[in-house]
Each structure stands twice: as C-alpha cells, then as structure tokens.
Amino acid sequence: NAGVTQTPKFQVLKTGQSMTLQCAQDMNHEYMSWYRQDPGMGLRLIHYSVGAGITDQGEVPNGYNVSRSTTEDFPLRLLSAAPSQTSVYFCASSSLAHGGPRDEQFFGPGTRLTVL
C-alpha cells in the first residue's frame, strides 16, 4: 500500500502559468481533499470530494479547480498561478461516514509550490 501519493514534490512557476498537482490514493477511499498550509495559518481546505464525479468548495477555493473522474485520483489545477498561491499543498483521503470524512484522514507528503 502506497497510501496517498503526491507529485511533484517541488515546483516553481512563473505568474500566469498553469499546472496540475497530482494526488492518488490506493485505499479505496471515497473522501478526498486538498489543503494548503501557510505559516501562521494552519491548514485551510481548498476543495473536497465525497466520490467520483462529486466535488465541492472549501474555505479557499478561488484560483483552483478540481475534478474527480476516478475514486483513486483527485488532481488540483491552478489555471493562472499567482504569487499568493505560493504554499505547501497537501492531499488527504479517508473513508466516508455520514457524508463526510470518517475520523482519520491520511495525508500525502505534500507539494511545495513557489510562484514567482
């Protein structure tokens, strides 16, 4: 079991460029989510999904798109990167209970993104 994997580990973009952060899990979890971690801000939820074909916005969705075509994958797209999106991005997954994450969420190792 690889758990939750994220690629790339590091990325540097120029303002206005687009890119996709990849996230995959092999635990057959229905619930997947994306967070960003900024100094002094903790983790903030960007988008989440409760199953294939279903996504919803979190606390800070602006500037990010997601899709969920399979149970395993949950990519995060930056359409036009801005310096304010410089952050560490974490993907997480869990099984589902009552429409939300069941207790423990499993986190990937993170992607450190710098936008110049």
Add this chain to the structure above:
Amino acid sequence: GNSVTQMEGPVTLSEEAFLTINCTYTATGYPSLFWYVQYPGEGLQLLLKATKADDKGSNKGFEATYRKETTSFHLEKGSVQVSDSAVYFCALTDQAGTALIFGKGTTLSVSS
C-alpha cells in the same frame, strides 16, 4: 461556524519535561476532536481523537480529554522525548460534517 484555537508556539522543552498544548473550540452540536502531528518534511498524521464528551484519546504517551463544559481538548504528555519535536494541530469536524477545521499549529522543540 465551528472553529478551533490552540496556543501559539514555539514550545521549547527539555527531555522528560511535562507537556501541555492548549486547544479550545467553538462548535454547534457535537463535533469529533482530533490532534494531528506533523514531523519535519512530512504530511500530517493522526495522533489521537475523541468523538464524544468525556472521551479520552491516547496514543504514544499523549492524552487529551474532550471537555464539553470548558470546550477544550488540551494535549498532554508526561515526559517528552527529542523525537516528539514536531508541529501539533488541533482539529474538529465542521458543522456540516464534511471537512476538518484545523488550528494554526503549535511547534514543539525538545532538547536533550
């Protein structure tokens, strides 16, 4: 909506010292409460959890009790080790139960 406040760090301790990291919450209903830990260069891992009032979560010598009367979930450990150096996050389920809300994190540094 639901929110969580935890003490700001950094917390610096000597090995074998007693640790308390305070966490208080504001919530509608009865959220589940969690402590997650992030070791340097890694993602977050669940440390312990409590799902109802008066529950005590425990793991690796860490404990926290779900106190509804004081809306608190303080993390404690009787004797910290250098290997406990990490960032600790208090979290709770949001009002809709669809996501977790995290505190800002407390950095713990333990020296030998």
